[in-house]
Amino acid sequence: MRRLAALCELGSSRPADPLRSACRARPSAGAAALRAQTQSPNRPAACIGSAAAQTRSGLSSAPPGPLCTRPPDRPSSRPCPPAGPGGAGITSTAAPQDARIGLPAPRADGVMRHLPYFCRGEVVRGFGRGSKQLGIPTANFPEQVVDNLPADLSTGIYYGWASVGSGDVHKMVVSIGWNPYYKNTKKSMETHIMHTFKEDFYGEILNVAIVGYLRPERNFDSLESLISAIHGDIEEAKKRLDLPEHLKLKEDSFFQVAKSKIMNGH
Ligand SMILES: Cc1cc2nc3c(=O)[nH]c(=O)nc-3n(C[C@H](O)[C@H](O)[C@H](O)COP(=O)(O)O)c2cc1C
Numbered sequence: 001m002r003r004l005a006a007l008c009e010l011g012s013s014r015p016a017d018p019l020r021s022a023c024r025a026r027p028s029a030g031a032a033a034l035r036a037q038t039q040s041p042n043r044p045a046a047c048i049g050s051a052a053a054q055t056r057s058g059l060s061s062a063p064p065g066p067l068c069t070r071p072p073d074r075p076s077s078r079p080c081p082p083a084g085p086g087g088a089g090i091t092s093t094a095a096p097q098d099a100r101i102g103l104p105a106p107r108a109d110g111v112m113r114h115l116p117y118f119c120r121g122e123v124v125r126g127f128g129r130g131s132k133q134l135g136i137p138t139a140n141f142p143e144q145v146v147d148n149l150p151a152d153l154s155t156g157i158y159y160g161w162a163s164v165g166s167g168d169v170h171k172m173v174v175s176i177g178w179n180p181y182y183k184n185t186k187k188s189m190e191t192h193i194m195h196t197f198k199e200d201f202y203g204e205i206l207n208v209a210i211v212g213y214l215r216p217e218r219n220f221d222s223l224e225s226l227i228s229a230i231h232g233d234i235e236e237a238k239k240r241l242d243l244p245e246h247l248k249l250k251e252d253s254f255f256q257v258a259k260s261k262i263m264n265g266h
């Protein structure tokens with residue numbers, strides 16, 4: 001088992017340590033920092049968040065908060081703060097409304113300053129409920145990736161783009177949190193890719209670019225209601241991802257990793 005150390009590298013162009021799981025904020029024009037990250041071989045788990053690209057998502061123009069923000073000319077590394085229960089508390093009844101879908105909107109400081117958020121890691125086993133109970137498989141990231149998410153990234157349901165290894169980039173929805181319906185005790189990050197794969201891809205590298213937020217996690221009074229909500233999320237995500245501002249992220253260099261540089265331990 002690899003030993004993965006947590007590290008936040010903010011605005012740094014220092015090549016990533018291949019044995020570390022990293023969160024990285026990049027300035028909106030920080031293509032160099034991203035390139036350094038994506039071109040580093042053998043990287044088992046990495047997360048890259050944007051501190052200044054919130055305008056791309058079109059949801060908010062909130063200024064970056066105090067966490068993980070640093071002038072690009074002052075690169076530095078420091079340990080990631082631990083991800084605590086409740087995330088940034090977006091399930092609060094005081095949350096503002098997202099007028100487009102009539103659902104509670106995320107707190108701007110808990111979501112927008114981190115989007116788009118790039119993340120990759122090995123696909124591990126979850127509880128096996130996605131396919132069997134829900135009919136909606138969700139690929140789980142390892143603990144190290146989840147623990148390295150920004151501490152103030154709100155839990156909830158997001159959408160974006162995903163690829164497996166160096167495969168094609170597809171639309172995706174991702175759930176980050178504790179799955180209140182199942183009362184999980186460990187925070188998880190589970191991605192459903194809108195594509196039919198020929199077979200499971202446990203052990204492969206999953207690359208995700210989270211570009212927008214849909215809603216907080218909720219409890220449901222029946223499995224059917226949970227399934228129906230997830231199907232609603234999928235349809236909403238498909239529509240939103242067709243917006244030009246989101247479509248362009250599909251082509252991001254994050255996904256252009258040479259096949260030979262992908263290592264997943266097999
Ligand atoms: C788009 C999407 C929305 C979800 N929304 C919720 C939710 O509101 N409440 C909840 O308890 N779980 C939610 N989940 C998580 C599912 O319950 C979870 O994926 C399922 O338990 C499968 O887990 P497993 O992969 O560990 O088997 C959502 C998952 C997805 C992909």
Ligand SMILES: Nc1ncnc2c1ncn2[C@@H]1O[C@H](COP(=O)(O)OP(=O)(O)O)[C@@H](O)[C@H]1O
Pocket residue numbers: 123124125126127128129130131132136137138139140191192193194195196197199200201202
């Ligand atoms: N479209 C898809 N989206 C996500 N995972 C998929 C998809 N198709 C097949 N899979 C596979 O299904 C697995 C998830 O199934 P699931 O029943 O949720 O099990 P687990 O709880 O182990 O994650 C993924 O790890 C992946 O290998």
